Structure formats: structure tokens, C-alpha cells
Amino acid sequence: MSDNQTNTSIDKTPTTHFGFQQVEKNQKASMVANVFDSVAAKYDVMNDLMSMGVHRLWKRYTIDCSGVRNGQKVLDIAGGTGDLTAKFSRLVGPKGRVTLADINLSMLKVGRDKLRDRGLVGNIDYVQADAEALPFPDNHFDVVTMAFGLRNVTEKQNALNSIYRVLKPGGRLLVLEFSKPASAQLSKIYDMYSFHILPKMGQLVANDAESYQYLAESIRMHPDQETLKGMFETAGFEQCDYQNLTGGIVALHRGYKF
Numbered sequence: 001m002s003d004n005q006t007n008t009s010i011d012k013t014p015t016t017h018f019g020f021q022q023v024e025k026n027q028k029a030s031m032v033a034n035v036f037d038s039v040a041a042k043y044d045v046m047n048d049l050m051s052m053g054v055h056r057l058w059k060r061y062t063i064d065c066s067g068v069r070n071g072q073k074v075l076d077i078a079g080g081t082g083d084l085t086a087k088f089s090r091l092v093g094p095k096g097r098v099t100l101a102d103i104n105l106s107m108l109k110v111g112r113d114k115l116r117d118r119g120l121v122g123n124i125d126y127v128q129a130d131a132e133a134l135p136f137p138d139n140h141f142d143v144v145t146m147a148f149g150l151r152n153v154t155e156k157q158n159a160l161n162s163i164y165r166v167l168k169p170g171g172r173l174l175v176l177e178f179s180k181p182a183s184a185q186l187s188k189i190y191d192m193y194s195f196h197i198l199p200k201m202g203q204l205v206a207n208d209a210e211s212y213q214y215l216a217e218s219i220r221m222h223p224d225q226e227t228l229k230g231m232f233e234t235a236g237f238e239q240c241d242y243q244n245l246t247g248g249i250v251a252l253h254r255g256y257k258f
């Protein structure tokens with residue numbers, strides 16, 4: 001199925017996917033909100049457990065590829081508990097600004113508390129925002145990042161268009177997201193892990209198997225590397241490329257606005 005995997009059912013109600021379920025488009029955002037309300041408090045612990053800490057390396061690599069410099073303006077959309085924001089805050093320094101934006105207040109609050117506890121104050125703004133309709137001026141940010149957020153968005157192309165609008169000419173977008181493993185063998189092992197072990201881990205640690213079942217399903221429904229690259233180009237991004245990380249389990253897509 002192509003991206004946005006949007007269908008129209010017989011009664012013409014526009015539908016989309018929520019994991020493997022087909023749901024009415026206008027229901028998806030609140031279903032995603034329930035997932036992140038439920039996992040917010042245990043989100044960081046689960047990330048470390050599920051990825052055996054490897055998500056830190058994926059995020060470190062994203063920072064390295066971002067080219068963020070002192071004094072710049074950065075938007076970390078779907079920033080959740082703020083792992084990228086924390087690193088950007090140090091990189092942009094007191095003359096720069098980082099906006100940690102997320103649609104979900106529970107995730108934003110966990111992120112804000114964590115960053116304040118680490119003494120990261122003064123150059124971070126916290127904004128509740130939908131990636132599909134960003135409440136920022138045109139040509140505003142030097143760099144936008146979105147880590148593990150895009151697959152949860154109802155209309156992914158709208159989000160990419162909106163990000164394009166708020167980037168300055170010369171600015172870049174980096175999307176770090178689960179993707180399609182490059183080898184069939186890795187896919188098999190990964191499926192086994194995702195559908196058999198992950199929900200059990202979610203049940204044990206966060207008392208919530210369903211959200212982690214959604215996680216596994218939403219990854220399978222996300223556009224593959226080439227499809228997402230095409231969506232970047234449709235939004236207007238140039239010099240688009242991607243790099244597979246951990247055999248394509250995750251991909252880092254990059255595009256520039258000129």
C-alpha cells in the first residue's frame with residue numbers, strides 16, 4: 001500500500017491505519033494520544049530496554065548529521081521526552097533556541113521535567129503542536145528533526161509540507177524513523193522480536209501490552225525508505241537521501257530546503 005495508506009470505505013468515510021486496524025481518519029489522533037498518555041511515564045525506560053540502548057546511538061548519529069551550530073534555531077517536532085532537544089540545547093548555546101514540540105502534553109511534561117532536572121534551562125521552548133499544522137512562522141528554523149514521530153501522524157505528507165514551510169532556505173530536515181530491514185533474514189528475526197517479545201515486555205514493565213503491539217504494527221505500516229524519500233521530494237525538499245541504520249531497522253532521512 002502506498003503512503004498514508006488512506007482508503008475510502010464503501011460508505012465513503014475516509015479511513016486510515018492505526019497499526020493494522022483500519023480506523024476513521026478523524027479518530028487516529030486521539031487513538032495515538034491514548035498510546036502516548038499511557039506510555040509517557042515509562043517511555044524512557046522502555047526505550048532503553050526495547051532497543052538495548054541502541055536508540056541512543058541512532059540519536060547520537062542524528063545529532064552528528066544535523067550540523068547544528070552555536071546560535072541556531074532548532075525545532076525538535078514530536079520531540080517527546082526530549083532526548084534530541086537536550087543535546088541540541090548544549091550545541092546551540094545561550095544565543096540559540098531549541099523548540100521541543102509535541103502534540104501530547106503527557107510526553108511534553110515528562111520531557112520538560114527531565115530537561116529541567118538536568119539543568120537545561122534558558123534556551124528551550126516547550127510547545128504543544130501538531131506536526132501537520134505547525135504554529136510557527138515561515139522560514140524560521142535552521143534545522144528540524146523528527147525522531148520516531150512521523151509514523152504516528154495521520155497525514156504524513158501534510159507534516160512534511162508543514163516542516164518545509166517553517167524551515168529557512170538552506171535549512172535541513174532529519175527524520176529518524178523505523179523502516180524496512182534490508183535482509184529477509186533480519187526481517188524474520190525482527191518480526192519475531194516485535195510481535196512476540198515486545199508486547200510481553202510492555203506488559204511486564206509498563207503494564208501495557210497493547211501500546212507496544214501498536215508500536216510493532218505502526219512500524220510495519222510506515223512507508224519504506226524509498227517511499228519516504230519520494231514524500232520528502234513531493235514536499236519540496238532537495239538533495240534528499242537516507243542512511244540505513246542497524247540493517248534498515250531504522251533509517252535516517254535528510255532533505256534540504258533551498
Ligand SMILES: C[S@@+](CC[C@H](N)C(=O)[O-])C[C@H]1O[C@@H](n2cnc3c(N)ncnc32)[C@H](O)[C@@H]1O
Nearest residue numbers: 078079080102103104107130131147148149152
Ligand atoms: C515514539 S515518540 C518519540 C519521542 C522522541 N522524539 C524520541 O525519539 O524519543 C513519538 C512522539 O510523537 C508524538 N506525536 C504523535 N503524533 C504527533 C503529531 N501529529 N504531531 C506532533 N507530535 C506527534 C507523540 O506524542 C510522541 O511523543
